Amino acid sequence: MAVRVYRPKISVTLIKTVQRSGSGVAERFSGAARQIDLTPFLSDGGAVKVIKGIAEPAGAFAIAFSDRLDQATRDTLSSRIEAMDLLEIRGARQPHLYAGQPLPLLMRGFVSSVRRVESMQPDGTPQRSVVIQGHDAGKLWQIQRFFFESIYANADAQYLNTFRLQTAVGIEAAWLPVSEMMRQLTERVINAKVRQMSGYADRIIPLFKADRLTVPEGLVSANLIAPFQGAFWGLVELVADRPWNEAFIEDAEDGPSLVFRPTPYKDLAGRLIMAGATDPGTIDVTADDLVSLDVGRSDARVANFFMTPAGTSLLDANALLGVAEIASGSPFDSNHPNNRPELYGLRKMEAESRLLPDAAGILPSQVQGERRDAVGREMLAWHIARARDLRLMNRDNAIFEDGSATLKGGEHLRPGRYLRITRGQQVSEFYMPRVVHSIIPLGAWTTTAVLERGTGFITRVASEGSPYIREGFKGPYDA
Template sequence: MSLTVQSFQPKFSITVHTWRGQTFDLTGDVVSWTTTKSLAQPQGQFVIELTANKHNGYDWYYWIQPMDYVEIRASATGRTVNGELPIIMRGFVDSTSGSFNIGQQGGPTEPRVIIQGRDFSKLLLEWQILYLWEQNNPLLGAAGLTGKSLITLLNGQVPMQNESLNALCQQLFDVLVKQQAVQPVQSYIAAVPDLEAAFSFPDYETWLMTVASYSGSFWNLFSYLASPPFGELFVWDAPDAPQLVGRMTPYKTYDGVTPSPGKTLEPTITIDQSEIQAYQLGRTDNDVYTYYLTWGDNTVVNSSLGQAAYALEPGNGVPTSNANLYGTRPLIIDSPWLSPLSGGQQGKPNNNAFTQAADMNKWLMAVMADNARFEQGTFTVHGHEKYAIGQYATLPEWDTEYYIAGVQHNYVQYQTWQTQLTVERGRPLAGSKAKGAVPLVT
């Protein structure tokens, strides 16, 4: 057995572009920085700790303000691409604060400036649609910012009939996110890159009229259309530009099969055993289900189509024998991916929706049936820019594969860079014959 020794020479840079036209390089005054991304929550977050050194007579608390644009870049080996370090996170400042304390013992602490913010998800969380017809004066409201989102929809730029899920998401992205969130911010800060869309949902239809009265954030609208657990939605900081990724959740069975309509996602990251500093892994039956049913969430507004119709197709409304061991645990999903109306015309059922619901239910059963067998937990590893959410990673020495659901980077200047990985769906690549595998209940 040979041990590969990696030469680590970490470097980082932190740049701030203000909406007042300034650009600051904070790198030399950084004490520490932390970034966090997770599939379990929409917002990626960053915290930067700075010394209180003066610049033109003022410290960073004076110069940095909310909604300034931040780029955090780092490399474990110091490598650069086109003269720049790899991107870790792009985002916008939420708050700045200064701190100083004279304690009872040990003398005063050094003054610090703390900058906190979120990635591009902030633009989708803070920008919202307000449904004008619930206001007392809709015409007056339509003239303001709050009315632009819905008015744009009703002006015909986004179809109000059955529409391809990917096409609908792209049109909503162009009309809402780009025009009403990203471009206005770019008018203040030219350095803000375009937020790109990367939608790869199955080729299903959805019916926008079910969200015609929607009020809420852009993020919640897209999250609704992503329809978890069938789909997942997250912001990925790609090398050239941030991307809003919406796709079929790339879950595999315990034996490594990607059931339809999922697309196979091969591992792109390797976790080197020699770089693991700590881990905590385990199995649980908290997410075990023993009854599965999938139906359309918009049939409730169509009295002629009952939800019970979806359970008539083979493969839908299915109890499993696992109930004998784990009890009755239903997983009932109402999804906008199922449109019961043909072409958006009320009263004309789309019979394919019922078959499609059964197919989606079979996917649930395939990927969820062995939940008690998958490992989940955390790894603390040597800091590296390669780690990102939404990817499979292999640990070759263990012959095991994990899905990365969370990444937290912790960098302390002149001391250490650690990365904590939150992993799930851990399975031995050798299948059920691997050491420690749990027998399947049938």
């Protein structure tokens, strides 16, 4: 009998982007290497943590290791590391599969802080460690900001006064499909900032790719974003239209991507709910891969009355939308067995859509007569359809499982995908919105995944025989 033994391997590389000279910086630092391999420093006392969630502006990392003398500078390594230096974390559970190639990229990001921690031992000798914390490329969307005070609008030009954001950053001041809005924000704003950083750092910082913007419908009103101020990720959140869509940054070897897609939730039959959604992929694991599994169900998110109020539409004071018109779209879900109001009570779920229908392209008050009525009907239909999709995504919350799983770590475990767990003859599937890798060099690599919309209970109810026995290890219990 053979026993599989895993020898995970990780590598951590710091790439200097901050170059200082003079002004209190010793000359010994100016000639030091611009790329530092931190992997040899990750001894028994080291630890690496990588956190990524699709509902968070940026992923995060934390690295701790014992401090040692840096031969290049004859000083502590912590003196070489500065905020906004680039850092790459790579790892593989079975590194032999990547012989002759770089290890898979777990996260590429920027240092936010570096600390040197010292403590004295009973014999008087110091014990020193270095802790580095930072965020992935999503950090660039947070530190790049826009404020009205940063530009000087022409007081004589109404266009400049009204559309200051668009004028300053180059986004078109027009009704834009939301995916086109995300593309312009990526290419004209953020990548322009990245090019400036690369010029300052005298090295290439990967540009963001805009090839994964797949939301097929929804217009962004120029008036909606015109008054925006703050971090540009806030602008992404403003127009992303969650929960119908997802927006997050995903690392790749050739650079980060802004992923903007319809939420890939599935119904009880395994069909994708949102129009234009595609299967994000499924990661298969077995009981051998599980360290622990903690899942359950509750009535906390049960709803049977779904509303999408006229948010952006009401920017127009004369819009033909109101509560009564939207409610006419039958938001009640009173006959569905998994959220019956007789059992769970009347529960309301409300989410505002800031997008408008593709067929609109104009506010009702900007037109007259029959065209105005038609625009009003299109906006009404949009909000009713949004409420319908909200209902389809949430009507079965009472029987979907959520929780967490701790698994044997691996580079294949990434958020925004489905996790399919097979135990014996029982199979359950979960969506993973968040993943945390915890790596102890020369020790263990475990990955904790946040789980939602799990089908464990659903498959148990439909299972023939005893699900309790069927989920046992394969062998005599398979019968």
